[in-house]
Amino acid sequence: MEKGKLYLIPTPISGSDFNSTLTKKDVEIVSRLKYLIVETPKTARSYLASIELENSIREIEMRVFDEHSDLDNLQELLQPILLGNDIGLMTDAGTPCIADPGEEIVLMCHRLGIEVIPMIGPSSIFLTLMASGLDGEKFTFNGYLPRKPNKRIKSLRYLESRINKKRGSQIFIEAPYRNQVMYDDILKLSPELNLCLGIKVGDKDGKVTTMPISKWKERNVKLDKVPIIFILGK
Amino acid sequence: MEKGKLYLIPTPISGSDFNSTLTKKDVEIVSRLKYLIVETPKTARSYLASIELENSIREIEMRVFDEHSDLDNLQELLQPILLGNDIGLMTDAGTPCIADPGEEIVLMCHRLGIEVIPMIGPSSIFLTLMASGLDGEKFTFNGYLPRKPNKRIKSLRYLESRINKKRGSQIFIEAPYRNQVMYDDILKLSPELNLCLGIKVGDKDGKVTTMPISKWKERNVKLDKVPIIFILGK
Numbered sequence: 001m002e003k004g005k006l007y008l009i010p011t012p013i014s015g016s017d018f019n020s021t022l023t024k025k026d027v028e029i030v031s032r033l034k035y036l037i038v039e040t041p042k043t044a045r046s047y048l049a050s051i052e053l054e055n056s057i058r059e060i061e062m063r064v065f066d067e068h069s070d071l072d073n074l075q076e077l078l079q080p081i082l083l084g085n086d087i088g089l090m091t092d093a094g095t096p097c098i099a100d101p102g103e104e105i106v107l108m109c110h111r112l113g114i115e116v117i118p119m120i121g122p123s124s125i126f127l128t129l130m131a132s133g134l135d136g137e138k139f140t141f142n143g144y145l146p147r148k149p150n151k152r153i154k155s156l157r158y159l160e161s162r163i164n165k166k167r168g169s170q171i172f173i174e175a176p177y178r179n180q181v182m183y184d185d186i187l188k189l190s191p192e193l194n195l196c197l198g199i200k201v202g203d204k205d206g207k208v209t210t211m212p213i214s215k216w217k218e219r220n221v222k223l224d225k226v227p228i229i230f231i232l233g234k
Numbered sequence: 235m236e237k238g239k240l241y242l243i244p245t246p247i248s249g250s251d252f253n254s255t256l257t258k259k260d261v262e263i264v265s266r267l268k269y270l271i272v273e274t275p276k277t278a279r280s281y282l283a284s285i286e287l288e289n290s291i292r293e294i295e296m297r298v299f300d301e302h303s304d305l306d307n308l309q310e311l312l313q314p315i316l317l318g319n320d321i322g323l324m325t326d327a328g329t330p331c332i333a334d335p336g337e338e339i340v341l342m343c344h345r346l347g348i349e350v351i352p353m354i355g356p357s358s359i360f361l362t363l364m365a366s367g368l369d370g371e372k373f374t375f376n377g378y379l380p381r382k383p384n385k386r387i388k389s390l391r392y393l394e395s396r397i398n399k400k401r402g403s404q405i406f407i408e409a410p411y412r413n414q415v416m417y418d419d420i421l422k423l424s425p426e427l428n429l430c431l432g433i434k435v436g437d438k439d440g441k442v443t444t445m446p447i448s449k450w451k452e453r454n455v456k457l458d459k460v461p462i463i464f465i466l467g468k
Binding site: 008019020021023024026027095098100102103104105107108109110118120126127128129131132133137139141201208211 | 254339374375
């Protein structure tokens with residue numbers, strides 16, 4: 001029997017409308033799927049409610065995969081694919097497998113020879129980098145930097161040294177309630193370094209701003225506890 | 235006068251249809267733009283032909299920005315924005331500013347206080363990373379590695395050492411006619427390292443495959459001269 005495919009479905013990073021998140025072609029594919037692997041069924045259902053489905057939402061079989069899931073059961077999770085059905089994988093907000101869960105499921109698909117189809121969608125990391133004006137030929141996403149103050153500043157100085165060695169733009173994130181302490185530490189770096197803040201990118205009042213640190217210092221910036229993508233670069 | 239905005243418009247990486255490239259909401263925005271900055275007007279017009287435009291295509295003012303453009307004239311290029319009009323920036327294939335031109339224009343916008351709005355779209359780098367099953371919490375896009383054989387293998391070994399230091403997935407590209415020599419050199423790395431090849435990603439016969447190098451070695455792989463995203467990781 002021919003195996004099904006795994007579709008990686010990005011979900012809205014703001015609002016809950018698939019029409020402003022996916023391409024028309026991919027909305028059509030999602031509308032036909034009968035099997036889904038999701039983080040939170042309630043959230044997944046709210047996204048599905050924004051588009052016209054071919055089947056009743058009750059007919060869609062949802063299996064949950066989150067941080068509590070047993071990695072030994074991955075093959076069971078993928079059972080419908082082995083029986084010839086396509087499955088869609090969606091997380092609560094964002095792009096599966098990029099700073100978001102899903103890697104283990106995808107890697108298992110590669111082991112089992114299952115085709116994995118990534119759908120076009122919003123990634124706040126990529127959207128911010130696009131709109132930053134900073135080096136997009138070379139860049140690193142560093143995830144979270146260390147939390148402890150002395151380790152954080154050390155880590156920021158390491159990123160600065162990478163930029164000076166022509167290793168490209170350095171991207172990182174922070175827990176929203178630590179945005180301000182992160183920002184205050186960034187201002188301790190070289191004044192000519194560029195800092196880009198992607199604040200609530202993907203949201204209708206989202207904004208991407210790039211300035212040298214010297215310019216940021218002239219403003220009295222107070223960051224809200226909202227998702228921010230930080231990029232340092234030349 | 236209120237300034238216009240700069241929209242960054244991703245273009246198809248395969249085919250020429252905006253409907254399978256952009257979200258419905260963004261197709262509507264593009265259909266209303268009267269000013270565009272493009273790499274090749276002919277290519278831009280073929281994309282615009284795939285959607286319903288509010289104005290006649292002849293009424294759209296296209297200005298060209300490519301590798302020959304004079305960077306001193308950026309402000310002139312942005313003149314319509316300063317006069318209150320929105321401008322769309324699109325390259326020939328892909329995401330503006332990510333391994334694609336456009337950074338200088340965007341940085342100039344930040345200097346002039348012009349808002350930059352990135353649109354959701356296909357990036358073969360991001361699509362491959364999503365579907366690779368490799369580390370998406372930390373990753374580096376390295377662009378092109380050095381061309382000379384001894385420097386290329388040295389560079390690959392450096393990337394391997396970065397992976398071993400937990401610095402995440404290492405992504406790079408190669409000129410299509412050098413795909414095979416790059417691949418042959420990659421096979422000289424540790425057999426347990428994972429190699430992901432994103433071949434013609436975004437195309438309908440595109441494919442993402444991840445296996446340990448030891449498994450790739452068992453196959454007699456001959457790579458075509460097509461766009462490939464290479465990812466090494468654990």
